[in-house]
Amino acid sequence: SGGRPGVPMESADGAARTLPSVGRLSRGPPFGRAQGWLGLSHGGQLLSPPTPHSQENADPQRTAFLLRKQWTLYSVTPLYRFYNTHLRDYARLLSAFIAAEKQKGLAVEVGVELDIKVAVSSIPGLKGSDRDPAAILVQLSLRSASSPKNAEEKLVWSGCFCCVFGDHLSENVPEDFTCLPLFLVNGPESYTSIVGTWFQKTFDCCFRRLAISPLNLSWMAAMWTGCKVDKTTSAVELIFSVPCLPYPLDISYAIHPEDAKALWDTVQKTPGEITQEEVDIFMDCLYSHFHRHFKIHLSATKLVKVSTAVASAHCDGIIKFLQSKYLTGLLMLLTELAISQIQ
Amino acid sequence: HLTTSLPLPSERDHLRPRIDLIVFMIDIKSKYSLKNVEASLAHVDASFFLGKVCFLVTGVGRVNYCSVEMNAICKLGEVYCSPVLFCELELEGIRNATAQRLLRMLQICAGHIPGVSALSFGTLMRNSADE
Numbered sequence: 001s002g003g004r005p006g007v008p009m010e011s012a013d014g015a016a017r018t019l020p021s022v023g024r025l026s027r028g029p030p031f032g033r034a035q036g037w038l039g040l041s042h043g044g045q046l047l048s049p050p051t052p053h054s055q056e057n058a059d060p061q062r063t064a065f066l067l068r069k070q071w072t073l074y075s076v077t078p079l080y081r082f083y084n085t086h087l088r089d090y091a092r093l094l095s096a097f098i099a100a101e102k103q104k105g106l107a108v109e110v111g112v113e114l115d116i117k118v119a120v121s122s123i124p125g126l127k128g129s130d131r132d133p134a135a136i137l138v139q140l141s142l143r144s145a146s147s148p149k150n151a152e153e154k155l156v157w158s159g160c161f162c163c164v165f166g167d168h169l170s171e172n173v174p175e176d177f178t179c180l181p182l183f184l185v186n187g188p189e190s191y192t193s194i195v196g197t198w199f200q201k202t203f204d205c206c207f208r209r210l211a212i213s214p215l216n217l218s219w220m221a222a223m224w225t226g227c228k229v230d231k232t233t234s235a236v237e238l239i240f241s242v243p244c245l246p247y248p249l250d251i252s253y254a255i256h257p258e259d260a261k262a263l264w265d266t267v268q269k270t271p272g273e274i275t276q277e278e279v280d281i282f283m284d285c286l287y288s289h290f291h292r293h294f295k296i297h298l299s300a301t302k303l304v305k306v307s308t309a310v311a312s313a314h315c316d317g318i319i320k321f322l323q324s325k326y327l328t329g330l331l332m333l334l335t336e337l338a339i340s341q342i343q
Numbered sequence: 344h345l346t347t348s349l350p351l352p353s354e355r356d357h358l359r360p361r362i363d364l365i366v367f368m369i370d371i372k373s374k375y376s377l378k379n380v381e382a383s384l385a386h387v388d389a390s391f392f393l394g395k396v397c398f399l400v401t402g403v404g405r406v407n408y409c410s411v412e413m414n415a416i417c418k419l420g421e422v423y424c425s426p427v428l429f430c431e432l433e434l435e436g437i438r439n440a441t442a443q444r445l446l447r448m449l450q451i452c453a454g455h456i457p458g459v460s461a462l463s464f465g466t467l468m469r470n471s472a473d474e
Contacts, residue, residue: 211407214372218410243372276412283374300375302408315407 062123065137065158066321071184072192073210073317075338076161078169078177079203084122084134090202091120094138097198115143117153128165128332133178135162140191157187159195164331169339181338182331183207184319210317210338214303217313220333222279224308225260226268227326236260238286239305240298251301253290257309349383363453364395364461366445371402374410384423394465395452396425399441404431426468 095118102116119139126135140157161180163170170179185192196207212220225236235254242249267282268274287298305314311330312320319334321327344351344359351359365387370376380398387396398420402408420427430441452461 213407214410215412276414280412287374297375299378299410300373302372302410 060324063126063324063327066160066184066327067324068320068322069158069186071160071186071319071321073212073319073334073338074183074185074196074207075210075341076181076183076199077206077342078173078179078181079161079199079205081176082178082203084136087120087122087136091118093202094118094120094195094198098140098194101194116156117141117143123160123162126160126162126164126331128163128328128335129167131167131170132163132165133170133180135160136180137161138195140187140195157191157195158185159187159192160184162331162335164328164335166335166339169342181342182210182335183338208341210334210341212313212315212317212337214315216337217303217306217315218283219274219279220311220313221303221306221308222264222267222282223274223333224306224310224326225257225264225282226274227308227310227323229257229309229323233257234307234309237305237307238303239307240301241304242301250304251296251298253286253298255286348379350386362391362395364397364445364449365391366397366399368399368401369411369416371400371411371413371416372405372408377411377415381419392423392425394425394461394463396423397445397448397465398423398425398427399445400427400429401432403429404433404437420469424465424469426465 095116098116098118117140119137119141121137121139123135123137127133138159138161139155141153141155143153160183162182162184163180164182166179166181169181173179199205200207221236221238234257236257237252237254240251240253242251263285264282267278267285269278284299290296290298303315306312310323310326312322319330321330344362367380367383368376369380398416400416416427428441428444431437448464450456451459451464454460
């Protein structure tokens with residue numbers, strides 16, 4: 001364990017300003033999906049994700065692009081009249097839109113004349129159940145206009161719409177709508193803004209930054225600590241932001257992965273199942289240990305980031321996937337979070 | 344009287360006026376505040392739980408800063424037979440409204456409202472929350 005001041009984190013104001021409704025309906029779990037982990041209700045349980053429909057067909061090459069990159073998360077409301085068969089047309093229209101925006105002076109690259117090439121493709125293997133629509137990937141590449149033939153294309157921005165086990169959103173939505181509630185972005189904000197605007201105008205949808213509460217981050221910490229990883233080289237690191245100080249102060253708490261896993265293994269009763277109580281006990285143990293050494297109550301601070309060998313997540317809705325083995329499970333959880341933010 | 348935890352220091356017992364209402368404040372952004380309240384509850388005489396205790400949950404405006412599970416708080420209210428109020432201190436309107444509610448409750452608990460006892464009022468609040 002260690003404590004050192006860190007850089008202040010910017011906070012995204014995606015916070016929903018609503019009073020929680022205590023009598024919230026719990027969504028029926030077809031596969032015993034987690035409800036409590038969102039801090040919503042009834043002692044929550046999480047069962048390990050059911051086998052994705054095309055686990056065998058999913059080309060790991062096609063989903064490898066998700067790994068080891070930092071993705072900013074958004075929730076997206078259902079897209080109106082979005083058709084999987086028109087992807088080339090959408091690429092053309094988006095390309096024209098970007099060119100028009102550039103003309104207007106909202107140039108994203110100053111100086112050299114650069115062409116932005118737009119590619120929109122579908123990733124059929126990136127989904128949960130058969131009922132999920134296939135994921136859609138939007139990629140922007142820069143191509144030098146001076147030598148168009150053999151020019152190297154440089155990928156500058158990627159955006160991926162996906163839905164992993166999002167039944168309870170799609171079953172409540174009329175037929176003309178496509179539900180792809182989770183949007184992952186990698187690249188400059190300026191492009192995100194343009195692409196987002198185009199989608200909002202074209203499909204009448206709404207994007208919102210997906211924030212992850214400390215409660216959900218602690219679930220992720222427990223879940224990911226319990227995952228079996230081949231070579232555990234990276235520590236389990238938790239970063240806390242200390243409130244009510246005139247200067248920003250972050251506390252970083254790093255735990256040896258084997259110690260963390262050993263602790264979790266003593267707490268978890270049923271393999272493949274996690275309860276809110278178990279997460280609480282796990283976190284309380286970590287907090288007590290820290291308090292014993294540093295006399296600081298981490299439970300009074302805000303958990304802002306969790307990093308493990310499996311993945312890392314920040315409360316502003318920034319995620320990094322490190323293991324392809326757990327990708328589907330992670331996307332399923334993030335889909336849940338996105339749906340929860342939409343509803 | 345405002346305090347960060349119970350029990351109150353015994354040296355001042357003889358100077359203290361009668362306590363009519365105890366409001367336990369839980370900050371939804373701080374797990375520590377929940378633990379603190381849970382520990383303090385053990386020091387409260389059982390007679391207070393007949394309508395003279397309530398829980399006030401603050402910070403509910405920002406759902407994404409949530410460090411405490413809502414279910415745990417509601418369960419606390421059930422176990423201790425006391426109402427749970429929600430409030431966002433940062434919003435002046437809600438702050439004022441909550442203060443007025445607490446004041447009203449205090450008047451009842453102090454016996455200033457004829458015909459309404461702390462116990463009957465507490466029961467009324469709990470029943471309406473369940474619906």
